[in-house]
Amino acid sequence: MENPVDVKELIPEFFYFPEFLENQNGFDLGCLQLSNEKVGDVVLPRWANSREDFIHQHQKALESEYVSAHLHEWIDLIFGYKQRGPAAVEALNVFYYCTYEGAVDLDAITDETQRKALEGIISNFGQTPCQLLKEPHPARLSAESAARRLAQLDTRSPNIFENLGQLKSFFVEGISDGVALVQAVVPKNQAHSFITQGSPDILVTVSANGLLGTHNWLPYDKNISNYFSFTKDPTVTNAKTQRFLQGPFAPGADLSSRTLAVSPDGKLLFSGGHWDNSLRVTSLAKGKVVGHITRHIDVVTCLSLDLCGIYLISGSRDTTCMVWQVLQQGGFSSGLAPKPVQVLYGHDAEVTCVAISTELDMAVSGSKDGTIITHTVRRGLFIRSLRPPGENCPPAVLSHLAVGPEGQVVAQTAVGQPSCSKERFALHLYSVNGKLLSSVPLDREVTAMCLTKDFVVLGMSECGLEIRELQSLRAAVPPVPMRVPVRSVSVTKEKSHILVGLEDGKLIVVGAGQPAEVRPGQFHRRLWRSTRRISQVSAGETEYNPCEGRG
Structure with missing residues (x-):
């Protein structure tokens, strides 16, 4: 490592693949000469707690401010x-001449022996990439400079996960008073034309009685204490214009966040739990069923849509899972293909939760007998079966499941009889390759779950919202109290707020940050650099105080 002419580079596995540090197959790698100790797994430095932590620290280093500040020098x-040239000589960046592009024309060499010798030299020394730039590359903005620029924009709310020490909760009056709010989400890929840029997004809500709402959501303005503006859908409170998800629903299959999925463009609602074992597609604009597919032979118990809105996975009491392609028309979601892309088998009990990642080709399902199974999406191949740790009297039920951006699987288990285990509820974290990384006991049941890049957001049955670190499942902040049980959680696409649906029908919006100027009631925003201004009234400015008593 100290030889200046010996060039070394960390292979990509140092930044994503902890398994390469372990001699899993027990190969005989010999012994150390001094101590005669058998060589096996890679010995980690003292600053790494585990192989996974070693890789995670490399990832953080690669994304660090120091690397960003010096990236142009590497380029x-x-x-x-x-x-090349004098600048390369001055920077001690000169290599063997055969490694440079165009230095040797192998096709022009007629002597076979000489040609093979040059090919061997090139293979040994490697090849320098093409020279793309003849001038110095500019340096990146520092994080501080970028933050100052963003702070000057009226269109950016603080990232809630960068300001966890400043959490505040605000409530919007009950969407359906006394009826649980089982879904509240801002679809991530809503289209806005050039003319309507800056117009409100749609915030979709679904109540336990099937009442649908499409509200206006503006996630920004630094002059409002909650940083958001919410305008309620007027059809929600008008008995003549209310839109409902068509039922009835099967016994024991109450409407919940696990049986619902909203398309990324906010056009369609996919639902399960229906009495006829169907998977239904409902137009959110009209509240009418535009698709009705019956392929499962028992009730659909859970749904999950991938981030891009390409595939949807459904789980059923019939122990199978099905992967469906979402049809597109004119750039918008228009329904589901009439036949599933894949039918996935392997469970011996009712499927209770599913998750899907098209990017990582992962379809993950959990069942009532505590088994987690992973298949591929595109070919439907079985990958592995997992069973979370714990006592098996009776087996723990998988109640919630989610797939992280790097293929991590987070699962919550619940034991049906408290007498069998002191730790009735638990949260488990697996790597993309199925290794158990962490298990933590919970003193209450998880009722809703969503993941971000670095955090797990949990809604709890005993009136709380928890934010935990994805890498370790440790609590990032103390629980955010709620008066009643949480029924749904979601993170807005800007990561500016967490939307929490409660048992009493209230929508709680959790944000962060301290605005420099507070002008409650309304805000003004300059539009298209003109003197024309628009005004919006915020419907959720009241801070939520769970200590006022339940009700």
Whole structure:
């Protein structure tokens, strides 16, 4: 490592693949010469607690401010003006001449022996990339400078996960008073034309009685204490214009966040739990069923849609899962294909929760007997079966499941009889390759779950919202109290707020940050650099105080 002419580079596995540090197959790698100790797994440095932590620290280093500040220097050496010529000599960045592009024309060499010798030299020394730049590459903005620029924009709310020490809760009056709010989500890929840029997004709500709401949501303005503006859908409170998800629902299959999925463009609602074992597609604008597919032979118990809105997975009491393709028309979701792309088998009991990641080709399902099974999405191949740790009297039920951005699987288990286990509820974290990374006991049941890049957001049955670190499942902040049980949680697409649906029908909006100027009631925002201003009234400015008593 101290030889200046010996060039070394960390292979990509150092940043994503902890398994390469372990001699899983027990190969005989010999012994150390001094101690005669058998060589096996890679010995980690003292600053790493585990192989996973070692890789995670490398990921953090690669994304660190130091690397960002010096990234242009690396570009200059590899692709830029310091690759060749006097600048390369001055930077001690000169390599064997055969490694440079165009230095040797192998096709022009007629001597076979000489040609093979040059090919061997090139293979041994490697090849320098093409020179793309002849001028110095500019440096990136520092994080501080970028933050100052963003702070000047009226269209950016603080990232809630960067301001966890400043959480505040606000409530919107009951969407359906006394009826649980089982879904509240801002779809992530809503289309806005150039003319309507800056117009409100749609916030979709579904109540336990099937009442549908499409509200206006503006997630920004630094001059409002809650940083958001919410305008309630007027059809929700008008008996003549109310839109309902068509039932009836099967016994024991009450409407919940697990049986609902909203398309990323906010056009369609996919639902299960229906009495006829169907999977239904409802137009949110009209409240009418536009698709009705019956392929499962028992009730659909859970649904999950991938981030891109390409595939949807359904689980059923018939122990199977099905992967469906979401049809597109004119750039918008228009329904489901009449036949599933894959039918996934392997469970021996009712499927209770599902999750899907098209990018990672993962379809994950959990069942009532505590088994987690992973298949591929595109070919439907079985990958692995997992069973979370714990006593098996009776087996723990998988009640919630989610897949992280790097393929992590987070699962919550519940034991039906408290007498069998002191720790009735637990949360488990698995790596993309099925290794158990962490298990933590919970003193209450998880009723809703969603994941971000670095955090797990949990809604609890005993009136609380928890935010935990994804890498370790440790609590990132103390629980945010709620008066009544939580029925749904979601994170807005800007990561500016957490939307919490409660048992009493209230929508709680959790945000963060301290605005420099507070002008409650309304805000003004300059539009298109003109003197014309628009005004919006915020419907959720009241801070939520769970200590006022329940009701």
